[in-house]
Amino acid sequence: MAENNRAVLKLKEKFAASILDVVEFRGEVTVTVAKDAIIDILSFLKLSLQYNQLTDLTAVDYLNKKTDRFMVVYQLLSIPNKDRLRIKTAVTESDCRIPTATQVWSTANWLEREVFDLFGIVFENHPDLRRILMTEDWVGYPLRKDYPLQGPDREPYKGRLS
Amino acid sequence: MATTETMTLNMGPQHPSTHGVLRLVLELDGEVIVKVTPHIGFLHRGVEKLSEHRTYHQILPLTDRLDYLAPMSNNLGYILAVEKLMGVGVPERAETIRIIMAELTRLESHLVWIACHALDIGAMTVFIYAFRERETVMEIYELISGARMTSNFFRVGGLSQDVPDEFVKKVGDFIDSMPGYLDQYEGLLTTNPIWLKRTIGNGVISAEDAIDIGITGPALRGSGVDWDLRRDHSYAGYDKYDFKVPVGEKCDTFDRYKVRLIEMRESCKIVRQALDRLKPGPVLTDSPQVCYPPKENVYNSIEGLIHHFKIASEGFAAPEGEVYQGVEAPKGELGFYIVSDGGNKPERLRIRPPSFVNLQAIEQMSVGSMIADLVAVIGTLDIVLGEIDR
Numbered sequence: 001m002a003e004n005n006r007a008v009l010k011l012k013e014k015f016a017a018s019i020l021d022v023v024e025f026r027g028e029v030t031v032t033v034a035k036d037a038i039i040d041i042l043s044f045l046k047l048s049l050q051y052n053q054l055t056d057l058t059a060v061d062y063l064n065k066k067t068d069r070f071m072v073v074y075q076l077l078s079i080p081n082k083d084r085l086r087i088k089t090a091v092t093e094s095d096c097r098i099p100t101a102t103q104v105w106s107t108a109n110w111l112e113r114e115v116f117d118l119f120g121i122v123f124e125n126h127p128d129l130r131r132i133l134m135t136e137d138w139v140g141y142p143l144r145k146d147y148p149l150q151g152p153d154r155e156p157y158k159g160r161l162s
Numbered sequence: 163m164a165t166t167e168t169m170t171l172n173m174g175p176q177h178p179s180t181h182g183v184l185r186l187v188l189e190l191d192g193e194v195i196v197k198v199t200p201h202i203g204f205l206h207r208g209v210e211k212l213s214e215h216r217t218y219h220q221i222l223p224l225t226d227r228l229d230y231l232a233p234m235s236n237n238l239g240y241i242l243a244v245e246k247l248m249g250v251g252v253p254e255r256a257e258t259i260r261i262i263m264a265e266l267t268r269l270e271s272h273l274v275w276i277a278c279h280a281l282d283i284g285a286m287t288v289f290i291y292a293f294r295e296r297e298t299v300m301e302i303y304e305l306i307s308g309a310r311m312t313s314n315f316f317r318v319g320g321l322s323q324d325v326p327d328e329f330v331k332k333v334g335d336f337i338d339s340m341p342g343y344l345d346q347y348e349g350l351l352t353t354n355p356i357w358l359k360r361t362i363g364n365g366v367i368s369a370e371d372a373i374d375i376g377i378t379g380p381a382l383r384g385s386g387v388d389w390d391l392r393r394d395h396s397y398a399g400y401d402k403y404d405f406k407v408p409v410g411e412k413c414d415t416f417d418r419y420k421v422r423l424i425e426m427r428e429s430c431k432i433v434r435q436a437l438d439r440l441k442p443g444p445v446l447t448d449s450p451q452v453c454y455p456p457k458e459n460v461y462n463s464i465e466g467l468i469h470h471f472k473i474a475s476e477g478f479a480a481p482e483g484e485v486y487q488g489v490e491a492p493k494g495e496l497g498f499y500i501v502s503d504g505g506n507k508p509e510r511l512r513i514r515p516p517s518f519v520n521l522q523a524i525e526q527m528s529v530g531s532m533i534a535d536l537v538a539v540i541g542t543l544d545i546v547l548g549e550i551d552r
Contacts, residue, residue: 026485028486055376055514056514058512058514075499075514107519132202132203133551134203143210
């Protein structure tokens, strides 16, 4: 059970006020945390609980579905313990910023650039925050839900074969 | 007093040794690299965005086009993620055929790697040899799926169809002859003085640095980290197979070369074990909510036709939740993260491409060496731009 997960117990002990939600689905544990404690929590997980690799960092756009529009998702892997953990934190549209995790894992560099490029979330104190997949002069953030599928100057997409 | 300046040189995106459309901006002091700035995105097709507008079965053909040198590994990773989300299993025969195809795909991908890597650093013969063997794998692909690269062969809950009768013999013959071919490559390379000079001590990255920068797959094992998802986070029934995980010591290009060669031999062993336990049986699980009906029902009954139409057009609704499935693709950990809101299309599909993360290490691995060594580093990282740019 998610509540008995070793990492979750340790996190609840140390960051009780910042743990907002713990969910287990299909054997995977997801912990939602407050944004201001994110770097402390990630550092703690890396240094004390041996989550030594950041497998992935991405974002999800919940436009019109949740009050906080974006969710930044960190997939952690512990090679010594053969264990995975997912950490999520909400980012609002009005304050579309989050501290960078590059000082915790250097993997975060390009992954954060990609999230910035496609979602427009700004990673504060990132060493090199430039667009990575789109061209530098691109306007808009393609993976946002309100960005038209067929591009900015095209008819809106109305579904396949319709 | 004389001063020296660094020179900026553009390499790519049209350059034979950048394996596609990778552009590197190099800052050079003479011929020594001071800084490497990769520019990617030339092949960006927006697969993640497109996926949000397609049903789960309609996304599958898009995954073929990520790492186009290993299509079935991508299919497998995506299908396993959807199956995890849906909570459906697969019949034993389908599972075994999936493993055979995943390992043949690993052989295929590594064959292209050894061919291009050797060609880049001056050993042309290996290229011709490795592409000869790759052709056999392509023929097996064509035999079972009708396509040589864009296979689209797996389905949620099993396979699109059973394999033809000649499949077992064709795969068996290939697997039996492969170790001999690998000996040929090794004969051309492993003791070749030029090859040794180009690879030993090139592109060194320590185990700690490799983990920190997120390197996975053979490149991580070449740095001495004993980690393989097939064994340590077993999926698709790999825990029933007996295979070794090779690990390097010196963290250089030569060790990564040895690791990949041993992996190819181990893949042959896995395929042999799988062929031995291949029994007749269904290849699609009996789960009408999720799976396509058998073709004879579609052609012979109106209910079957309606069922097929419903699955093909409307798809199936997935439960609300989120799953992540990582598989050991030939190039490293390929991950699919699906967020479902309960509808028939994913709210978000994130692809974690191994090459994207591995490429990030290029600067660390090549600063201070010559341009020619950078070419060896690109080869040893084994990148494919199709999955980097998505």
